[in-house]
Amino acid sequence: MRVRGKPWWLFAAGNLTGAAVAAALFLVGPLAGPPELEPGELVILSGQDDSTGGQRQQLINLWNDSHPRNRARIVSVPQAADGQWIEMASRAEDGDTDIFNLDVAWTAYFADPPSGRRLIRPIDESLLAEEPGRAFMAKPLETCRYAGKLWGLPFNTDAGLLYYRTDQGLKPPFDWAAIERGAGRAGFEAAYTGQLAGYEGLTVNTLEAVWAAGGRLDVAADGRVTLDLDRWDEAMRRLTPRRTGPPVVLPRSTTFDETGSRGAFQDGRVLFMRNWPVAYRAMTAGDEPGPARPPVKFSVAKLPGPSVLGGQNLAISERTRKPRAAQALIEFLTNDQSQRALFDPGGFAATRAAVYEDETIKQKYPYASLLREAVDTARLRPVSPNYVAFSKRLHQLVSEVLTGRQKQLPRDLADRLTQALRGR
Incomplete structure (x- = not known):
């Protein structure tokens, strides 16, 4: 269900973050989740979580508290980018992964691999609560598009x-x-x-x-x-x-x-x-x-x-049997509140400009404005399968x-x- 154009979980969370969201969910009890989502566990294949305090896992915990029919689990692969790509590409065919946390340079390969059919499916933009061009910073969102389609949503960005x-x-x-x-x-x-x-x-x-x-x-x-x-x-x-x-x-x-x-x-x-x-x-x-x-x-x-533009995008596996549930989880992990949590306290560069414009963030982290400028002026690596x-x-x-x-x-x-x- 949607409330004034927003997914139900975004309405339930309101303006709370971190421990406040967890406390709110604890008080109201776990929510069943929208009935239209396919039931079953959601597996995210990702590099190791090097955020401060394991903030990515904290977000997964919040999702699981409110989605008992679609509990999510992160499966970690080698930390170095080269090793991640090899393992993700090899696992893409087995159907056991629902979501990939992809380096921004890999979108074209997973959407159009030279050796066969695509490994990820396009995002269904008709189901998104927010228009991506308004929600996300331009450069991170650009890395999600290839051949005229949107293949993921920006999880975190990066700039040297x-x-x-x-x-x-x-x-x-x-x-x-x-x-x-x-x-x-x-x-x-x-x-x-x-x-x-x-x-x-x-x-x-x-x-x-x-x-x-x-x-x-x-x-x-x-x-x-x-x-x-x-x-x-x-x-x-x-x-x-x-x-x-x-x-x-x-x-x-x-x-x-x-x-x-x-x-x-x-x-x-x-x-x-x-x-x-x-x-x-x-x-x-x-x-x-x-x-x-x-x-x-x-x-x-x-x-x-x-700087080279870095970061990771969340994409739906072509082989998943739960595409709507996977997209709902991706929206949750990239929404405004999750992006704030990934930046503060997680330390990842947020993909939404609103995070950098927050006065509390700017006072607490004086380098936030510099980081935003670095992301805005960063350049993409060659886009190619x-x-x-x-x-x-x-x-x-x-x-x-x-x-x-x-x-x-x-x-x-x-x-x-x-x-x-x-x-x-």
Whole structure:
């Protein structure tokens, strides 16, 4: 049922969030749920929940309290993006998954896989309580559309930020020249670290470095790639750890993912770090696993250039036998109240502008406005069913340069990336 155009569960929750919603549901007792939803458990295949306090699971708990006929369960797959894609793609055919929590770069593949029929089904926009273009920020919503259809709803978005030490007299904004001037600072091993291991994180860091150098990556409708190789060479120069002189990039960065680079920053080894917004909460929440670290004085600024747009979208499995129930759960997890909970206290970047416009949020989290700007100005990775092959080829070639196995990127880089996007 709907109340004034809203799903029944949104009406029941009202303006409550977090513990208040849980308390309200406890007082009124579990609700049976709309009878038109197909009964049965809903399984969400997702990467590990790295939100502060396991906020994703908290939202699932709220859903389960009010939907005993459609209890939901998260099944986690490997944390690294590359491993997630392999496992999700392999499980898509078995029919045991109802909802996929997909990286934003994977929409085209799951909607139109090169090897067979689609793995996800379009969202039925006639059943949505809100018009997506009004509810969600433009860039996150853009990643849900492919070939004229809406294939999911934005669960959380992401944009890279530049973390810097506030106890070292550093003042934003920072370009690469400012970062490089930090090399040789007493008490620090290097100026900068990022996610430069050979996985999706390296693709992201590479594109951001290219854009910061004024470079481009253009992809035509037929997959043809054009780029300015001299700017790509400059980006490689910036990211490659120096063999002589004071290091700008921490040499161990070529083995780092998000967690490794955050550890180096917290341990006081570098002045600057590129990372996602969730690192902000991880470093301030004080509940990280492993040995306790002394608090580090830091703040965040914009990257030297545009960020890659990150995040995850919730999509309905083509094989599910409960499509209406799956879509209702997706709406619940992406509604205004859930987005507020994912940002505060979860630490994920919200997909709705209203969260960033909330005065309480802006006062509690001064970086919220900066994060919104980073999302609004972020750029999408190439949209293609063959994106994963493209990314793998790119980060393999870049890794050879950063680790010294090759002196420079191949001169036919554009052709090699074109072949990957064409599935060859």
